[in-house]
């Protein structure tokens with residue numbers, strides 16, 4: 417599969433298309449037109465066709481896309497066919513809430529372990545909570561490539577450095593720190609305050 421030169425936003429939109437396709441499959445829909453799929457995903461049909469064109473030829477003119485075929489191709493592209501192991505670091509308020517969320521598996525991710533400087537036992541959580549000192553070895557041994565970062569801002573960069581040294585290539589960063597990472601590492605930062613600020617701009 418070609419992975420280079422594909423815009424990150426296209427990869428992001430593939431996940432949205434995949435969600436729409438899952439709904440169609442649940443409703444036993446076999447084929448979907450690019451117009452209908454684009455509308456469900458909230459994009460223009462030209463955008464959808466352009467995004468899918470990065471991965472090959474899909475759809476038959478006049479008939480649309482085969483829902484099963486397109487869905488399994490997108491799964492393959494996104495690496496969803498097996499559960500992608502993810503670690504979480506920082507089991508505080510936010511980290512434990514994320515660990516309690518059961519929806520990651522459905523989307524193809526498994527939080528295989530969580531790490532904290534102060535690993536308190538939380539009997540209601542299925543994920544093992546381990547000492548941060550065990551993190552690097554765990555990443556290497558289990559070849560984990562993705563991490564969720566939910567530590568305080570002061571600790572974010574040093575934890576990131578250790579993660580990257582051990583082999584993490586993609587970080588979902590909830591800390592407010594701007595992380596300094598090598599070029600091969602991708603960081604997506606989530607900041608609810610920024611999102612709220614953005615929304616508030618549109619309130620009239």
Ligand SMILES: NC(=O)c1ccc[n+]([C@@H]2O[C@H](COP(=O)([O-])OP(=O)(O)OC[C@H]3O[C@@H](n4cnc5c(N)ncnc54)[C@H](O)[C@@H]3O)[C@@H](O)[C@H]2O)c1
Pocket residue numbers: 505506507508509510511531532533534548566567568569571575589590591592606607608609
């Ligand atoms: N992105 C958002 O919208 C959003 C929302 C809430 C919180 N946050 C951020 O998420 C982070 C966590 O917030 P919280 O409310 O859960 O904080 P918290 O204090 O409840 O939890 C932080 C956890 O990190 C652990 N920790 C500290 N240093 C560590 C280290 N070096 N290695 C491993 N673990 C370490 C602590 O022991 C604690 O369990 C903060 O950076 C906060 O600013 C972001």
